[in-house]
Amino acid sequence: MIGSPASVASPGSHPPSVPQWLLQQDVALCPCGCIGKRKKGSYLAKTIQGGAKLLQQVMFGEDVAAARGVLQRIDPRVKLMSLIGLLVVAGLSHSMITLAVMYAATLGLAAASALPIAFFIKRVWLFVPIFTGIVVLPATLSVVTPGDIVVTLWHWHGTPEGITQQGLLAAGRLVARVAVSISLVVLLTLTTPWIRLLAALRSLGVPRIFILIIGMAYRYLFLLLTSVTDMYQARQARTPGTPRHDRRARAFLGASVGTLLGKANQLSEEVHQAMTARGYRGDAKSLEQPRFHPADAYYLGSVVIFAAVMMIGDHLLGR
Amino acid sequence: MAAEADADAAATGQISTPRWAEPDGEPILEASGLHYAYLDRYPALTDVSFTIQRGQRVALLGANGCGKSTLLKILDGLIFASQGSYSAFGQPVTEDTMEDVQMSEGFRSRIGFVFQNSDAQVFSPTVREEIAFGPLQLGISREDTASRVEDITRMLGITDLLDRAPYQLSGGQKKKVAIATVLVMGPEVLLFDEPTAALDPRTQYWLMDLIEQLGNAGKTIVHATHDLDALYRIADRCLIFSEDHRIVAEGTPEQILADRQLLLQVNLIHEHSTLPTPPQPPLEPLHRGKR
Numbered sequence: 001m002i003g004s005p006a007s008v009a010s011p012g013s014h015p016p017s018v019p020q021w022l023l024q025q026d027v028a029l030c031p032c033g034c035i036g037k038r039k040k041g042s043y044l045a046k047t048i049q050g051g052a053k054l055l056q057q058v059m060f061g062e063d064v065a066a067a068r069g070v071l072q073r074i075d076p077r078v079k080l081m082s083l084i085g086l087l088v089v090a091g092l093s094h095s096m097i098t099l100a101v102m103y104a105a106t107l108g109l110a111a112a113s114a115l116p117i118a119f120f121i122k123r124v125w126l127f128v129p130i131f132t133g134i135v136v137l138p139a140t141l142s143v144v145t146p147g148d149i150v151v152t153l154w155h156w157h158g159t160p161e162g163i164t165q166q167g168l169l170a171a172g173r174l175v176a177r178v179a180v181s182i183s184l185v186v187l188l189t190l191t192t193p194w195i196r197l198l199a200a201l202r203s204l205g206v207p208r209i210f211i212l213i214i215g216m217a218y219r220y221l222f223l224l225l226t227s228v229t230d231m232y233q234a235r236q237a238r239t240p241g242t243p244r245h246d247r248r249a250r251a252f253l254g255a256s257v258g259t260l261l262g263k264a265n266q267l268s269e270e271v272h273q274a275m276t277a278r279g280y281r282g283d284a285k286s287l288e289q290p291r292f293h294p295a296d297a298y299y300l301g302s303v304v305i306f307a308a309v310m311m312i313g314d315h316l317l318g319r
Numbered sequence: 320m321a322a323e324a325d326a327d328a329a330a331t332g333q334i335s336t337p338r339w340a341e342p343d344g345e346p347i348l349e350a351s352g353l354h355y356a357y358l359d360r361y362p363a364l365t366d367v368s369f370t371i372q373r374g375q376r377v378a379l380l381g382a383n384g385c386g387k388s389t390l391l392k393i394l395d396g397l398i399f400a401s402q403g404s405y406s407a408f409g410q411p412v413t414e415d416t417m418e419d420v421q422m423s424e425g426f427r428s429r430i431g432f433v434f435q436n437s438d439a440q441v442f443s444p445t446v447r448e449e450i451a452f453g454p455l456q457l458g459i460s461r462e463d464t465a466s467r468v469e470d471i472t473r474m475l476g477i478t479d480l481l482d483r484a485p486y487q488l489s490g491g492q493k494k495k496v497a498i499a500t501v502l503v504m505g506p507e508v509l510l511f512d513e514p515t516a517a518l519d520p521r522t523q524y525w526l527m528d529l530i531e532q533l534g535n536a537g538k539t540i541v542h543a544t545h546d547l548d549a550l551y552r553i554a555d556r557c558l559i560f561s562e563d564h565r566i567v568a569e570g571t572p573e574q575i576l577a578d579r580q581l582l583l584q585v586n587l588i589h590e591h592s593t594l595p596t597p598p599q600p601p602l603e604p605l606h607r608g609k610r
Contacts (some may be wrong), residue, residue, distance in 0.1 A: 066482075195448055270439035273397040277434075277502065278453035280425040281420075285455040287448055287464060 011254050064190050069113030071191035076200035078296045082303040083188050090180040095317040098171075098310050104308065106183035118310035120190075124182045132171075132178050139174070140167035177206045194218060199286045208282040227263055231256055322371040344372030347508065347539055347572060348394060352403035355389055358496040363389040364400070365564045371541060373507075378550055380575070381560030382586035388435065389542035391510045395540065396423075409506075429456050432502035435512040437493035441485040446496050449485055453504040454497070464503075471503045475529075490549040491522035498529070511542035515549060527552050545587055547576065548595045561585050573597060 065072065071079065086102070093099050103257050110120045138144050140163045141153075147166030154161050189197070235252060348371040355364040363386045369379055379387045392398045393405060396412045405412050407426060416422050434440045443449035447468060454464040472478045477495050480488065485496060494514075501509065514530065515523045530553045534540050542553065550557065551571040557575045559568040560585070568581055575581070578596065582588040 158576070193445075195443060267439065270434070270436060271442055274432075274434055274440040275393065275452075276397060277395050277432045278504065279424060279456035280452075281423070281456070283456070287450075287451040287455065287461060287468075313557065 049061065063157040064115060065193045069115070069191065071109060071187060073293075073295055074299050075292060075296045076192045076196045077190060077203055078292075078300050080197075080200045080204060082300065083184050085303060086184050086240055089310050090177050090184070092290050093177070093310065093314045094173065095314045096173060096176060096313040097317055099173070099180055099312075102180045102310060103176065103183060106110055106187060109187055110183075113187070115187075115190055120183075120186065123186055124179060127182050128175060128179050132175050133282065136171040136174055140164065140171045142167065145170055162252040187318075195286050202283065211282070224260060224264055224267070227260060228256070327347055338468050344374055346370045347373045348405075348541075350403065350405045352392075353390070353393060353400040353405060354402035355386070355398070355400050359401075362564050363451075364393075367403070367564075367566055369558055369566065370567070371539065373539055374384075374534075374537050376530070376540040376553060376555045377542075378554035378557045378572070379541065379560065380545060380547075380557050380585075380587060381543075382545060382562050384532075385560040385562055385585075386564040387560060388512050391512050391541065391543055395430055395510055396426055424457055428455075429506055429568075430508045430510065431504055431506035432510040433494075433497055433501050433514065434514065435516060437490070440497045440500065441488075441493050445481070446472075446483055446485060446488075447481045449496060450481075450499050450503050453500055454545065457504065467503050467505075469497045475499050475502075491518055494522065494526070496520060497533065498526075499516040505565065506538075508539040508541070511540070511544075513544055513546075514542055515544070515546050523549075547582075547587065550576065551595065551598050559585055559587075 090102055094271065103186050107117065107120070110116055142149060142161045142164045145164055145167035147164035147194050149160050150162040150168065152160040155164065192200070198211050198215050202208070244258070350370075350450070351368045353364050353367040354362075365386075367386070367390065378600060379390060381387050387400070393400055394407075396407075396417050399412075399413065399414050408429060410416065410422065410426075412426065417426070441449055443452055450468045450471065451464045453460070454467055459467070469478075470480075472481060475495050475498065477492065477499060480492060480496065485493065488496065491494045514526055518526065527598050530540060530542070534553070534555075541554070544550075554572050557572055558566050559575060559581065561567040568575065568578070579588070579594065582592060582594070588594065
């Protein structure tokens with residue numbers, strides 16, 4: 001039966017009154033034509049474009065992870081254990097020759113896993129300056145690493161000070177270690193689908209909450225990048241002429257960050273609810289059954305032998 | 320067992336007798352005096368009470384912001400009312416009871432929720448992993464899950480999407496995948512939030528056909544909507560929300576759509592709107608067999 005509508009709100013169906021200026025058919029601005037001054041895109045535009053590029057890279061990364069290369073055939077758990085072992089070896093190596101051999105090996109594995117070498121090298125060397133730049137530069141100076149001066153920068157009480165040979169060697173060793181380590185990590189992440197990597201981490205005893213947080217962060221990244229792009233494009237569509245790099249631009253950036261945080265919060269809640277609704281309790285489970293194949297044993301054996309050879313070689317080559 | 324039989328029937332296209340047609344159907348979802356407010360300040364539900372019986376197809380009708388989506392989330396045990404009680408399948412659904420693993424797994428496997436925002440629901444690297452997510456979480460073996468994924472994608476006609484990334488899909492495709500992720504769990508109760516919103520006409524009709532078929536197969540369906548055109552096809556009963564977040568009326572689609580004043584008051588139609596008419600039986604061809 002139909003009940004009686006109690007205390008319902010008014011429909012508010014009055015037509016909106018349109019202001020007169022909106023009804024006039026004026027030409028809004030100057031006529032079209034490429035006669036004005038041109039400016040390069042702002043830092044904001046470049047950041048947004050960078051975000052869009054990241055999306056493309058990840059899409060490309062998923063394709064690479066699905067390719068039929070050497071590392072793609074190896075069980076993610078084996079790859080993860082090998083990675084940890086090789087990271088320790090790289091961290092303990094002192095000889096530049098050992099590190100160079102290890103780096104060459106990562107390039108060889110990248111090629112065998114159908115990764116474009118140029119892309120792989122670029123991806124690794126993009127991060128090396130970020131991780132090492134600030135730390136390494138002071139280490140090259142004689143005030144931090146005393147030794148034979150190669151480049152004199154100033155004098156202190158008549159003594160030349162500057163970049164030392166020992167400092168350069170220490171810096172080079174650090175850069176090489178970081179490059180090898182990042183290459184190993186990039187090899188793993190590019191040849192393993194994300195969900196299988198999470199499952200591997202979980203099976204090796206990484207706490208459930210940690211898996212939950214990184215899994216969610218990865219998922220939100222894409223939706224938030226899309227939101228950022230949409231917000232920027234919506235602003236661009238309402239900005240005649242060249243965008244300025246002034247206070248208003250900074251204010252827009254601040255407001256966008258705030259809006260994005262709000263959206264992120266709302267989205268995180270909704271995604272979590274969607275996962276909970278389908279029985280998620282913190283464990284990342286994959287459809288693909290992880291199985292230990294003979295290839296995994298060969299790979300693991302090769303990695304152990306390689307690591308042993310590197311350690312012995314490094315010891316023999318001395319420091 | 321009944322749920323499995325229903326899932327099989329839906330998957331194979333065999334339609335059993337609708338249980339909602341049976342008198343005195345078994346109460347399956349019961350809510351009494353529900354109140355909910357966001358941040359304890361913005362009310363979303365005020366004193367909401369109803370009972371939904373097994374096999375019913377219920378439409379929650381109301382204007383934007385009247386509390387339909389909030390109610391669906393409460394029905395799915397995702398948020399909990401600040402006052403009042405809600406029980407499903409005879410068991411109280413509270414924050415405390417949902418922490419019980421057995422209760423939680425049983426509840427999640429029996430109620431499926433298709434969100435309005437498909438982006439929130441489709442988050443795995445591939446469509447195949449996405450559809451397999453729910454059954455795997457509920458402890459169904461990988462072999463059975465893979466088999467279910469094949470069956471459900473064949474039924475929904477999305478087999479060609481299986482190895483694609485969800486963010487590469489169109490809005491309609493995402494909605495189909497979102498529905499597959501829920502149907503694959505074989506739930507007894509299906510909750511749809513604005514199912515036809517932002518879909519093109521062909522996908523809208525496809526979805527209405529599906530809801531109709533699932534209802535005929537005995538599934539209990541609750542959907543939030545303000546689309547009156549689809550009511551005759553996808554609902555047996557309507558609960559009408561006012562803009563002050565209360566249920567102000569309930570009845571069959573025929574009864575509700577006949578009350579123009581009510582629909583105007585709750586902001587479901589405009590004074591110039593034309594209301595949909597009940598579906599007519601197909602016309603008998605004249606002079607059959609004669610020239």
